[in-house]
Amino acid sequence: MKNTFNPWEVKGDIDYTKLVRDFGVSELKTLPDLFNKEILFRRKIVFAHRDLQRILDSIKNKKKFVMMTGLMPTGKFHLGHAVVAKQFLIYQKLGAKIYIAVADIEAYNARGQSLEESRKIALEEYITNYIALGLSPKNVEIYFQSDRSKDAKKSNAYYSLQNILARHGTFSEFKAVYGDINPGKMISSLLQASDMLHPQLPEFENFCPVVVPVGIDQDPHLRLARDLSKRIPIKFTQLSSTYHLMLPGLKGAKSKMSSSDPNSFIALTDNKKQVKNKINKYAFSGGQDTLEKHKKLGGNPDIDVSFQYLRMLLEEDDNKLKEIENSYRSGKLTTGELKKYTIDKLNTFLEKHQKEREKAKKKIKDFVHK
């Protein structure tokens, strides 16, 4: 078996020495039980980290720490977003203070979306779904980049940090991290660095560990924030981060769920008919062309989108997952059967989730000021 690593796939034995060399991230070693109850950690979907030890120490010693995440309020909330949400629910249970930034400034600067539209999407899609998935209002700060706080001291500190971070970066550095840049992207990346660092300011939680769980494709943002934080004359605990694989889009195991193409994702508001249709019609299959060939040669779960959804999100039972994998690989389980199983799992999850969503709508005011 070939060793493979890309944002969607870790196959074979991972060469962590290479990963450290190429990406600067480290292997995710033995984690406390509470992490491993969550399949994302147990199955190494979250597979690497930087400086996570100080978060584990904080958990062990019951010391304050922050989990920080951001959301880009565009399009529908889909299964890919749930991969992040499930992680911050764990950190909340583990005692973290949760910071969630709605990147409405970035949506304006990078995509021209109005702040009003961003607010609407953030509340109706993202935050409603977070609450439905189990986010508790305890120890949570959800804020908009354009509207940091109703406490002026906090707002002034947050935006000033963005401004003074600028002195400590160079254009070539921004270019190296982002490829092509423009003033809007550059200022947004500085605001994102402030998003990650400002929880440690005295106006917020003060000097303390902060963990940022991201998809491996988001690592350049972490690197920039880490580098800037070392140069600024304010003392920060270096940021911790974890890296997860990307949940594949429907059209193939190496495609993304893209908000601009509804047939690339399952939204958490999709109905049963939509789910059935999308999985049957679009979900890329690892099966053979004909049933006869499939029975003889077997399917490939590694590239099968339905199987990956089971593995990364839907099938909690490790034994059941192993059974499905073996059965599919051997050819005993057909693509039709695998898809049907996935559709049922998805619809069971979504039916429950959508009921929770209705309740969640009434709770939004407990999470967001104004």
Added chain:
Amino acid sequence: MKNTFNPWEVKGDIDYTKLVRDFGVSELKTLPDLFNKEILFRRKIVFAHRDLQRILDSIKNKKKFVMMTGLMPTGKFHLGHAVVAKQFLIYQKLGAKIYIAVADIEAYNARGQSLEESRKIALEEYITNYIALGLSPKNVEIYFQSDRSKDAKKSNAYYSLQNILARHGTFSEFKAVYGDINPGKMISSLLQASDMLHPQLPEFENFCPVVVPVGIDQDPHLRLARDLSKRIPIKFTQLSSTYHLMLPGLKGAKSKMSSSDPNSFIALTDNKKQVKNKINKYAFSGGQDTLEKHKKLGGNPDIDVSFQYLRMLLEEDDNKLKEIENSYRSGKLTTGELKKYTIDKLNTFLEKHQKEREKAKKKIKDFVHK
């Protein structure tokens, strides 16, 4: 007589067509009496403008308008700063709401000066002197770029405007305006654009005319803010601005007062001995090498720093000024006599001012929050 125009000098008949072509600014035409009571306007030290008519209309119709200015809190407050201060005192009398931005973020990004140091200098030097010069606490907002307001709604609006302005500029535009740029300068120039534009946001004064009085060397900042304001989907009244000549530094009629060289300026805290020494020793003279030559050929007041201080700031009496000019040009008035007259004028002004400064120190709390 040759026609001359540069930041320190308007000589001969000004070719305003050329000025409009080269700088995009217009002749300052007939002004209301209240302006002309002030020698800066009467003597065309403030010599050009953009879109001032809507400010004159606001004054005439008693409509709301804003006068916005910024200060870079580095070094001592000197005579050059008084040229700006005297203008905003007039606007205050004319009914303007006064906005004064302390550019502490810019001082950090451009010069590495800490926010604490900037705060100290701003309060002890600039704001104390403004109050001593006659600034009234009525209708004034003095704020720090790093600490916009104690009202979070205002702070959030001010910094968000900075952030979303970024989408509407290009790197080449920033470069064209500033020459060499870096991320710190770029973000500071966006904050400066927000300084000029944010008084018109609904959280502040709402849509209304704003005038920014600046030295002609500061026009690139105005141009950038004007251009950005036209592109952003928020409706702004186009900024008005006026342009004044630079008060020359001691060492010559085309040198600047530089905070890093105490012998280039008269500070408003200088004592009588310092003033006498600086004028006698350093003030560039338009007189001849020898008294004999001077009596015969006469002096040149146009390049004489002492005379320029009288003209631009110290000698209120037009007849007296004309008499001095003629007498110096004819050779009757010697350099020594001109300097002595200037020293006396300066020390009379500073003696009174320094008494006012002592009173002003107790009033700072009426002007700045926290």
